[in-house]
Amino acid sequence: MGRNILTIGFDADDTLWHNESFFQLTQDRFAALLADYAEDSQLRAHLTEAERRNLGAYGFGIKGFVLSMIETAIEVTEGRVPSSVIAEILDAGKEMLAHPIELLDYAEETVRALSGSHRLVLITKGDLLDQERKLAQSGLGDFFHAVEIVSDKTPATYAGAFARHGSGAETAMMVGNSLKSDVIPALEAGAWAVHVPHDLTWDYERAEAPVDHPRFREAAHLGEVPALLD
Numbered sequence: 001m002g003r004n005i006l007t008i009g010f011d012a013d014d015t016l017w018h019n020e021s022f023f024q025l026t027q028d029r030f031a032a033l034l035a036d037y038a039e040d041s042q043l044r045a046h047l048t049e050a051e052r053r054n055l056g057a058y059g060f061g062i063k064g065f066v067l068s069m070i071e072t073a074i075e076v077t078e079g080r081v082p083s084s085v086i087a088e089i090l091d092a093g094k095e096m097l098a099h100p101i102e103l104l105d106y107a108e109e110t111v112r113a114l115s116g117s118h119r120l121v122l123i124t125k126g127d128l129l130d131q132e133r134k135l136a137q138s139g140l141g142d143f144f145h146a147v148e149i150v151s152d153k154t155p156a157t158y159a160g161a162f163a164r165h166g167s168g169a170e171t172a173m174m175v176g177n178s179l180k181s182d183v184i185p186a187l188e189a190g191a192w193a194v195h196v197p198h199d200l201t202w203d204y205e206r207a208e209a210p211v212d213h214p215r216f217r218e219a220a221h222l223g224e225v226p227a228l229l230d
Helices: 020-033 040-058 062-076 083-098 107-115 128-138 155-164 179-188 222-229
Strands: 007-010 119-125 146-150 172-176 192-195 216-218
Touching (some): 020 083, 155 179, 172 179, 172 222, 179 192
């Protein structure tokens, strides 16, 4: 494996730094704001449905999440949501956008070590400005040869990224926490893929692990990735 890998792609959110935990904390705050209008489980189900429905229009990231919360608040209150609640939802979104970056364990050590021997590419979904901000605050930017902020992750996404920033998917490996976005489409593009699970995973990103695929590997944490290459 290691001798054949020239380019390594890394996901960002919940692979290099914490992300989903902030979304879940904001959902808790959202549920408290609307406790008089809907039960917790009902509200979260409405929000999940709105997020999925709106991905095509808003894409991934905090801004789309905030718009989906506002839409959900309007729905569950039948249009009677107080303006003060809308204001608090907007404030919660702004706080998410301003939250300091918290790197995951082994993120800096692993990226630093592999940057000396491989071409590293950050491949992440989300809002352009927010992802650029997080990368700048992370202190990891200098270790990456290239950054691809994409609207979605498909086999074509990976094939194109690894062709632009390497010698193609056949000699590339993708590392990420999402089986649906980071692993399966990378494998379908012809790359290797390493799944690094995170304790918190958005339901949208869940999928069955392709355990029988010859190019699939799993690591308990980022610190195990260099050993897989060895």
